[in-house]
Amino acid sequence: xxxxxxxxxxxxxxxxxxxxxxxxxxxxxxxxxxxxxxxxxxxxxxxxxxxxxxxxxxxxxxxxxxxxxxxxxxxxxxxxxxxxxxxxxxxxxxxxxxxxxxxxxxxxxxxxxxxxxxxxxxxxxxxxxxxxxxxxxxxxxxxxxxxxxxxxxxxxxxxxxxxxxxxxxxxxxxxxxxxxxxxxxxxxxxxxxxxxxxxxxxxxxxxxxxxxxxxxxxxxxxxxxxxxxxxxxxxxxxxxxxxxxxxxxxxxxxxxxxxxxx
Numbered sequence: 001x002x003x004x005x006x007x008x009x010x011x012x013x014x015x016x017x018x019x020x021x022x023x024x025x026x027x028x029x030x031x032x033x034x035x036x037x038x039x040x041x042x043x044x045x046x047x048x049x050x051x052x053x054x055x056x057x058x059x060x061x062x063x064x065x066x067x068x069x070x071x072x073x074x075x076x077x078x079x080x081x082x083x084x085x086x087x088x089x090x091x092x093x094x095x096x097x098x099x100x101x102x103x104x105x106x107x108x109x110x111x112x113x114x115x116x117x118x119x120x121x122x123x124x125x126x127x128x129x130x131x132x133x134x135x136x137x138x139x140x141x142x143x144x145x146x147x148x149x150x151x152x153x154x155x156x157x158x159x160x161x162x163x164x165x166x167x168x169x170x171x172x173x174x175x176x177x178x179x180x181x182x183x184x185x186x187x188x189x190x191x192x193x194x195x196x197x198x199x200x201x202x203x204x205x206x207x208x209x210x211x212x213x214x215x216x217x218x219x220x221x222x223x224x225x226x227x228x229x230x231x232x233x234x235x236x237x238x239x240x241x242x243x244x245x246x247x248x249x250x251x252x253x254x255x256x257x258x259x260x261x262x
């Protein structure tokens with residue numbers, strides 16, 4: 001009798017303090033949205049991550065967030081980039097998740113995790129969704145700079161910095177989830193984090209141009225992302241967009257062309 005009374009009195013205190021809020025058995029996109037931002041550790045250990053419906057909702061959150069973020073980057077040059085940049089970022093995120101899922105399952109097992117493939121897929125989806133939501137939060141600030149500067153290098157730096165910050169929180173989410181599924185070693189997870197980071201950074205170069213205009217949707221030139229960055233950062237931060245595009249695409253463009261016009 002005393003145990004029941006203690007539990008009944010403890011639960012309201014936890015709810016008032018915001019330490020614990022139950023996650024519904026069949027959470028909506030709104031429920032997952034709030035849980036990812038406010039209670040990621042609780043969500044990481046919840047059985048709802050095992051369900052295919054949750055994975056689908058995570059995917060919708062991740063893609064929708066990346067599409068909005070890509071649209072903001074597309075307003076830097078307008079024109080075709082208003083649809084090309086969102087398509088590349090949304091598709092690129094899904095592609096990165098798919099090709100890195102097998103390695104996640106392998107390295108998490110090496111770390112000691114006993115999570116099933118279905119649960120691992122849900123956790124990866126949660127990681128991508130959380131990263132997308134954080135980028136969505138950065139989008140208004142990036143939009144201000146996209147409308148106020150013509151520096152190709154500076155906009156690239158802001159976009160890359162936002163992605164690294166978002167991945168930092170997303171990696172912490174999945175690291176917490178791995179611990180709750182029995183993982184006891186950090187080294188395998190760090191290796192996978194490095195793999196995923198390198199894949200996404202290379203995709204940012206392989207899917208170029210994401211900023212600026214181009215007469216092609218995708219470039220056929222193969223280039224390592226560090227080499228590409230060195231070329232871009234070699235330009236002055238105040239270099240006009242059309243000049244930076246000459247370096248990126250290898251095309252000659254007139255100095256009187258306004259890259260912000262459709």
